[in-house]
Amino acid sequence: MNDLVHCHAGWHYPEHPKELLWEGEWLEIIHVLHEWRRKDGYGYVVRTKDERIFEIFYIEEPEHWEIKLYSGYQG
8 A cells, every 4th residue: 555645543444534645745634525435445635734725535455545636626
């Protein structure tokens, strides 16, 4: 698994994303704006402490995180 997102894991992984690695820097996640489940994994739109919005998605097989800076969030 690539270690790009740190999460609190409750009854399943991933739950409650806490920080993400972006351009070599760990960014604290202060708010989950939206979350969803697909058959291949879990997705989140999150706001970091520096007010940036990211979409992060955990693909279960193979265990892998995808992260992209999110522009135009209308939530």
